[in-house]
Amino acid sequence: MKIGIFDSGVGGLTVLKAIRERYKNVDIVYLGDTARVPYGIRSKDTVIRYSLECANFLKEKGIDLLVVACNTASAYALERLKTEMNFPVFGVIEPGVREALRRTKNKRIGIIGTSATVKSGVYQELLKKEGAYVLSKACPLFVPLVEEGLIGGDITRKVIEHYLKDFKGKIDTLILGCTHYPLLKKEIENFLKDVEVIDSSEAISKSLSGYVKDEGNSTLELFFTDFSQNLDFLVNLILGKTLDIKLAEGVFAI
Ligand code: DGL
Numbered sequence: 229m230k231i232g233i234f235d236s237g238v239g240g241l242t243v244l245k246a247i248r249e250r251y252k253n254v255d256i257v258y259l260g261d262t263a264r265v266p267y268g269i270r271s272k273d274t275v276i277r278y279s280l281e282c283a284n285f286l287k288e289k290g291i292d293l294l295v296v297a298c299n300t301a302s303a304y305a306l307e308r309l310k311t312e313m314n315f316p317v318f319g320v321i322e323p324g325v326r327e328a329l330r331r332t333k334n335k336r337i338g339i340i341g342t343s344a345t346v347k348s349g350v351y352q353e354l355l356k357k358e359g360a361y362v363l364s365k366a367c368p369l370f371v372p373l374v375e376e377g378l379i380g381g382d383i384t385r386k387v388i389e390h391y392l393k394d395f396k397g398k399i400d401t402l403i404l405g406c407t408h409y410p411l412l413k414k415e416i417e418n419f420l421k422d423v424e425v426i427d428s429s430e431a432i433s434k435s436l437s438g439y440v441k442d443e444g445n446s447t448l449e450l451f452f453t454d455f456s457q458n459l460d461f462l463v464n465l466i467l468g469k470t471l472d473i474k475l476a477e478g479v480f481a482i
Contacts (some may be wrong), residue, residue, distance in 0.1 A: 229254050229255070229259065229288060229292050229293070229440060229441045229442075229443055229444050230254070230255040230256070230291045230292050230293075230444065231247065231251075231254050231255070231256050231290070231291060231292070231293050231294075231295060231440070232256075232257050232258075232259070232283075232286030232287075232289065232291030232293070232294045232295070233247065233256065233257070233260070233286075233294075233295045233297050233454075234258070234259040234260070234261070234279075234282040234283065234285075234286060234294070234295075234296065234297065234298070234301070234321055235258075235259075235260050235261070235263035235297040235301075235407055236260070236261050236264065236265040236266060236267035236268070236278075236298045236300065236301065236311060236405075236407075237261060237262045237278065237452075238260050238375075238463065238464075238466065239262045239297075239298070239371070239406070240258070240260060240288070240297030240298055240317075240373070240407045240463040241260070241407075241462075241463065241466040241467055242297075242408070242410045242411065242429040242466055243295060243297035243408055243428075243429040244256060244258050244430060244448075244467070245429070245466060245467055245469075246427075246429040246433035247295065247312040247432075247433045247436070247446070249371075249433070250423040250433045250434070250436075250437075251348060251428075251433075251436075251440050251442045252350065252442065252446060253441060253442045253443055253444050253445070253446050253447055253478075254441075254442055254443070254446070254450075255444040255446070255448075256447070256448050256449070257286055257289045257449045257451070258261070258448070258449065258450045258451065258464075259282050259285055259286055259365075259451045259452070259453075259476055260450070260451070260452045260453070261278060261282055261453045261480065262453055262454040262456045263453035263454035263456075263461065263480055263482075264278055264453065264480060264482060265274055265302040265340070266342065266369045266371060266390070267298060267301060267344065267345060267418040268300045268341075268342025268344045268345065268368065268371065268406070269333075269344065269345055269368075269373065270300075270344060272304045272307075273303040273342075274359055275300055275301055275303075275305055275344065276304055276305045276308050277292065277307035277381050278301070278305075278480075279301040279303070279304070279308070279309060280298065280299075280308065280309065280312065280374070281478070281479070281480055282301075283312070283313055283317070284472050285451070285476060285478050286481065287313065287314075289316060289449075290416070292315055292394075293315055293316050293317075293318070293393045293436075293439060293440070294309070294313060294315060294316070294317045294319050295319075295320075295432060295436070296309065296317065296318065296319045296320065296465070297320060297405060297407055297429070297432075297433045298319055298340050299320055299321065299342065299405045299406050299407065300321065300341075300342050300344045300345050300348075300406075301319075302319030302320050302321045302349040302350075303319075303321060303341075303344065303345045303351075304344070304348060305346035306319040306321075309317070315319075315410070316425065316439060318435070318436065319432075320352055320405075320428040320429070320432045321354065321405070321428070322354065322433070323353075323404045323428065323431035323432045323434070323435035324325075324351075324404075324405065324428035324431045325349075325351060325354045325358075325403070325430070326435070327426050327428075327430075327431040327434075328355070328359070328360075328401050328403050328424075328426045329355070330359055330387025330423045331401055331426065332360070332400055332401040333354050333400055334400050335342055335358075335359060335360045335361060336360070336361045336363075336398060336399045336401070336448070337355055337360045337362055337389040337400075337401045337402070337403065338363045338364070338365070338392075338395045338399040338401070338403065338423075339351040339355070339360075339363075339364045339365075339378070339398075339402070339403045339404030339405050340364070340365050340366070340367045340370075340391070340392075340402065340403070340404065340405055340409065341351065341360060341366065341406045341409075342366060342368065342371070342406055343366040343368055344367075345406065346365065346366040347366070347395070348406075351364065351371065351403065351405055352364055353408070353422055353464075354381075358411060360471055363394070363395055363398060364433065365391055365392070365394070365395070365401055367391040367406075367409075369387050369390075369391075370387065370388075370406065370409055370412060371385060371408045372482075373408070373409045373412070374464065375408070375409040375458060375467045377429070377461065377462075377465060378413075379411045379412060379415070379457075379465075382417055383414055384412065384481075385415060386418070386449070388415055388416055388419050389419060390418065392419060392420060398422060399423060400423060401424040401425075401426060402416070402420065402423050402424070402425050402426065403426045403428065404425060404426060404427055405428060407429070409428055410427045410428075411465070411466065413427060413430065414454065416481075422479075429479060430472060449474065450463070450471055450472070450473045450474065451473070451474050451476040452473055452474075452475065452476060453475075453476045453480045455473070455475060459473065460473070
C-alpha cells in the first residue's frame with residue numbers, strides 16, 4: 229500500500245515519522261511545499277488551491293490513501309480534497325479532537341495552531357459540539373523557532389510562556405494543532421504541568437489503523453517544492469537521519 233502525505237513544508241515529517249513507526253511496511257511518498265510555506269498566514273482560497281496541487285502531485289505517484297499532515301490545509305481544504313480525489317483522504321484535526329476528548333477529565337481543552345487554523349474555528353467547533361469548554365490561541369512564533377532548531381532553551385521557554393500563560397490552571401488537555409509543535413512538546417508539558425498534551429501526529433497515525441494495510445516494500449520518497457535553507461538540517465532534526473530528498477517537478481505557482 230502506498231500512502232501519500234503532504235504538508236506546507238517540513239513540519240509534516242512529524243506525521244510521517246509517527247506513521248512510519250506504526251506501519252513499518254507501507255510505501256510512503258511525502259511532499260513538502262517548501263516553496264510556498266507558510267500556509268498558516270494565507271487565505272482559505274489560496275490554501276485550497278495549494279492543497280489541490282499537492283494532492284494532484286501525489287496522485288500522479290499512484291498513492292492509495294492521502295494524509296493531509298498540515299493542520300491549516302486540514303482546516304480549509306479537507307472537504308474539497310475528499311470530493312476531488314478518488315482515494316480516501318484523512319486530515320489531522322478530527323483524530324486530534326477525538327484523542328483530546330478521550331483523555332480529558334473535565335472537558336476543558338486548549339487548542340493552539342497557526343493563525344489560519346485558529347481563525348478557521350474548525351477545532352473549536354468540533355470540541356464545542358461535544359460540550360467542551362475551549363480556549364484557543366494562535367502561536368505563530370513556534371514555527372520559526374522550530375525551523376531554527378530552537379526546540380529548547382531560554383528563548384523557546386520565554387515564547388512558550390508568552391503564548392500559554394493564560395492557559396495555566398484553566399485546561400486539563402491541550403491539542404498541538406500544528407505540524408511543528410510536537411517538537412516543542414516536552415517544553416510545553418514542562419511549562420503547563422499536569423496537562424495532557426495531544427500530539428496530532430500520533431493521533432492521526434493511530435486513527436488510520438482501520439484503513440491501512442501494512443503491506444509494501446517500506447520505501448520512502450521525500451519531495452519538496454524548493455530546496456530551501458535548513459532543509460537537510462530539519463529533515464535530520466525531525467526524522468533523526470539524513471535522507472535523500474528530491475525536487476518536486478510541476479507547477480507550484482504562488
Ligand atoms: N504545516 C502548518 C500547519 O500545520 C504549519 C506551517 C505553516 O504555516 O505552513 O498548520
